[in-house]
Amino acid sequence: MGASPTVPLPAGAALNAPKLVISGLGKTFRGDRGDVVALKGVDLAIGENEFVSLVGTSGCGKSTLLSIVAGLENHDAGSLAIDGKAIQGPGLDRGVVFQSYTLLPWLTTLGNVEFALLAAGKSRKDARDIARAHLSLVGLDGFADRFPAELSGGMKQRVAIARALSYRPNMLLMDEPFGALDALTRHHMQELLARIWEQHRLTVLFVTHDVEEAVYMSDRVAVMSNRPGRIKSIIPIDLPRPRTYDMTGSPEFARLQREVLSEIRAESIAIAALGDALT
Amino acid sequence: MPGEKQEQSAPPAFSSGMFSLTATVSGRRFITIAILVFLVLGLLWWGVAKTGLVTPLFLPSPEMVIARLQELAASGKLVDDLIISVYRISLGFLISTIFALPIGILIGSYRAWEAAIEPLVDFIRYMPVVAFVPLTILWTGTGDAQKFLIIFIGTFFQQVLLVMDNVKSVPRDFINLGRTLQMPEWRILMRIILPSAMPAIWDSMRISLGWAWTWLVVAELVAATSGLGYRITTAQRFFQTDTIFGYLLLLGVLGLTTDQAMKWGHRRLFRYLRVQR
Numbered sequence A: 001m002g003a004s005p006t007v008p009l010p011a012g013a014a015l016n017a018p019k020l021v022i023s024g025l026g027k028t029f030r031g032d033r034g035d036v037v038a039l040k041g042v043d044l045a046i047g048e049n050e051f052v053s054l055v056g057t058s059g060c061g062k063s064t065l066l067s068i069v070a071g072l073e074n075h076d077a078g079s080l081a082i083d084g085k086a087i088q089g090p091g092l093d094r095g096v097v098f099q100s101y102t103l104l105p106w107l108t109t110l111g112n113v114e115f116a117l118l119a120a121g122k123s124r125k126d127a128r129d130i131a132r133a134h135l136s137l138v139g140l141d142g143f144a145d146r147f148p149a150e151l152s153g154g155m156k157q158r159v160a161i162a163r164a165l166s167y168r169p170n171m172l173l174m175d176e177p178f179g180a181l182d183a184l185t186r187h188h189m190q191e192l193l194a195r196i197w198e199q200h201r202l203t204v205l206f207v208t209h210d211v212e213e214a215v216y217m218s219d220r221v222a223v224m225s226n227r228p229g230r231i232k233s234i235i236p237i238d239l240p241r242p243r244t245y246d247m248t249g250s251p252e253f254a255r256l257q258r259e260v261l262s263e264i265r266a267e268s269i270a271i272a273a274l275g276d277a278l279t
Numbered sequence B: 001m002p003g004e005k006q007e008q009s010a011p012p013a014f015s016s017g018m019f020s021l022t023a024t025v026s027g028r029r030f031i032t033i034a035i036l037v038f039l040v041l042g043l044l045w046w047g048v049a050k051t052g053l054v055t056p057l058f059l060p061s062p063e064m065v066i067a068r069l070q071e072l073a074a075s076g077k078l079v080d081d082l083i084i085s086v087y088r089i090s091l092g093f094l095i096s097t098i099f100a101l102p103i104g105i106l107i108g109s110y111r112a113w114e115a116a117i118e119p120l121v122d123f124i125r126y127m128p129v130v131a132f133v134p135l136t137i138l139w140t141g142t143g144d145a146q147k148f149l150i151i152f153i154g155t156f157f158q159q160v161l162l163v164m165d166n167v168k169s170v171p172r173d174f175i176n177l178g179r180t181l182q183m184p185e186w187r188i189l190m191r192i193i194l195p196s197a198m199p200a201i202w203d204s205m206r207i208s209l210g211w212a213w214t215w216l217v218v219a220e221l222v223a224a225t226s227g228l229g230y231r232i233t234t235a236q237r238f239f240q241t242d243t244i245f246g247y248l249l250l251l252g253v254l255g256l257t258t259d260q261a262m263k264w265g266h267r268r269l270f271r272y273l274r275v276q277r
């Protein structure tokens, strides 16, 4: 199989050329206490403007995969390319949203977005205008001069999303961006992100361990195996767009959710040290 | 009305006042408690001295100490001692800080530099500073340079390690943010790591300033012809316990004042950390 890395092309929404192609990707962490094979033989292709979620048990290598795509981490086997060009380190073509918000505490919300724009080479005036526009995109018009210490978790993450979108990357990488939020706030954030994405299409790779979230947001859900992580299966989500919160109650939604869940469940039971307790 | 009575019922049993583990204390009350402790100890001192059980040679009364301080102030000696000592600690601490900051930041940011410098600093740090006094006198004589050197040896190595730790605790994702924005390494260092570590570094400086006071007085006790420490040694030679007491209290006040000033600076400079609207 390794000889011809046939990469499954995305179905449905992504008849377009693949934006990101990952094939045979492997990553081993070498440490004093032995090596950890985090990823082995990861094959995944994501179409232009496609929203793909990556789900899997904790420690299966989701963050590692995302970091490699972001160019923050190197890999030691296989290849990955964006628009046919191999990824060499981080770049402004990819915006990253970390779970830990990563707002710089000494800058205001506006300052945090401007920070990215100035780094991307915008003039002071342009940076200010674009930053304001993006704060307004995430509904934080009135919070431009607040400091991160004054914001709730959900607000912080909205600033981080505004910042990642502000310099117009054509790919957005998000690592459990809503993982630290309470359930209600998380739902609001999902709706907001879905709406922004539906209006301003771009390619998204979205890591989550929340199956409902994955189904609600995505065009396709990629399920990873336990460590060493690889893409175990890909489930197309052909729910109509725009997604609305009512859809989460539909039988089709429930069916898709069950399908994704059953894929993960096998992996989860395997690492949960439950023995025969659930069989 | 019966309903009204119920609303005024006692506070729930789990809040057991000021002395429960998680209780908060208002700023005003905090200061009141602190001042009270000082007053009680002062009174105790005054009371014991008053009984005459302890000879004034060992424990002079507060009145004697205050009188002596007034006398020293009137003759101008007190101010002279203060000025020279403050000059020495300011310059000594400044020199130490100027060297410690870049080196601490360097070894906190780059593992290879840490390997080169940290073990060495740790090694020297464990050499007792007082043992350097004879050496520093051999090297530089008994002038101000020797005081700077002792303050430097006493604070620099500690500062380097503190700053290194401060820089190391900058979240990894902050650095990753800079990388995803394709910022050059030095810019990440200057624009992200440094401002992020600054509040903690400020606190490290505050703590090491306290140590610097100790080393200053040590240096002045051993070899000096002026300064607070020098006055204490001469006082001992003439059995002027009241002078010693007065200067010790003065040193305590100076330490407390600089510490509070640094804390105040922290609140001003890093207001963004605790803004509440």
Ligand SMILES: Nc1ncnc2c1ncn2[C@@H]1O[C@H](COP(=O)(O)OP(=O)(O)O)[C@@H](O)[C@H]1O
Residues within 6 Å of the ligand: A029, A030, A031, A036, A038, A056, A057, A058, A059, A060, A061, A062, A063, A064, A065, A227
């Ligand atoms: N820097 C690292 N050094 C060593 N091992 C690591 C490192 N980062 C991650 N790992 C290991 O790689 C595996 C995958 O981690 P990660 O990608 O964070 O998982 P996930 O995000 O799916 O929970 C885990 O077993 C983790 O302990």
Ligand SMILES: [Mg+2]
Residues within 6 Å of the ligand: A062, A063, A064
């Ligand atoms: Mg993770």
